Amino acid sequence: MLKKQNQFSLRNYAWSILIAFLSAGWFYPTIGLMAIVCMAAPIVVAAFSGKRKWCALFCPRGIFNDVILKKITRNVKPPAFLISTAFKIVFFVFLMANLILGLADANSIAEAGLVFVRLVSVTTAIAIVVGFYYQHRAWCGFCPMGFLASLTIRWKQMSKKKRHKNITVNKLEQLQEDKLHEKKAS
Numbered sequence: 001m002l003k004k005q006n007q008f009s010l011r012n013y014a015w016s017i018l019i020a021f022l023s024a025g026w027f028y029p030t031i032g033l034m035a036i037v038c039m040a041a042p043i044v045v046a047a048f049s050g051k052r053k054w055c056a057l058f059c060p061r062g063i064f065n066d067v068i069l070k071k072i073t074r075n076v077k078p079p080a081f082l083i084s085t086a087f088k089i090v091f092f093v094f095l096m097a098n099l100i101l102g103l104a105d106a107n108s109i110a111e112a113g114l115v116f117v118r119l120v121s122v123t124t125a126i127a128i129v130v131g132f133y134y135q136h137r138a139w140c141g142f143c144p145m146g147f148l149a150s151l152t153i154r155w156k157q158m159s160k161k162k163r164h165k166n167i168t169v170n171k172l173e174q175l176q177e178d179k180l181h182e183k184k185a186s
């Protein structure tokens with residue numbers, strides 16, 4: 001119970017990590033590189049847990065949406081296209097292309113960090129607009145990292161099913177072989 005209360009109160013303040021990152025990032029752009037951790041975490045956690053635990057519990061932007069945007073959202077269902085796979089793919093490619101082009105142009109660590117600061121600023125602005133206009137977690141419906149985390153889980157489930165199928169087929173083959181040996185022996 002106490003543990004749950006602590007988690008709850010921590011979540012009430014953890015959104016400030018996002019604000020601190022953005023505020024400091026514009027003055028000390030190297031800080032921007034920390035965004036790599038937050039970008040990789042949803043995928044890594046999904047790969048190990050098979051669930052979007054990072055998104056549900058730890059993502060600073062997710063927490064920002066839950067704690068701050070929830071207070072101001074109009075709470076209107078987002079249009080279907082916003083969470084369609086086609087839109088997610090287009091948006092993912094668009095953001096990644098911008099990120100890669102920006103990094104390719106960067107001549108120093110600070111400039112590379114600034115690319116991340118800009119990216120997080122723009123995506124936060126989008127998250128605020130859609131979070132206010134639709135639902136507080138509307139951004140998470142098409143967030144590129146959340147999308148990759150979902151794909152990771154699907155891939156994990158598919159490979160688990162395939163492994164299970166292979167084991168079953170192997171067992172059946174073994175059973176048939178055993179029966180054949182028994183027949184030959186008798």
Ligand code: SF4
Pocket residue numbers: 042054055056059060061062063139140141143144145146147
């Ligand atoms: S979908 Fe994106 S923004 Fe939302 S919680 Fe997951 S990683 Fe964070």
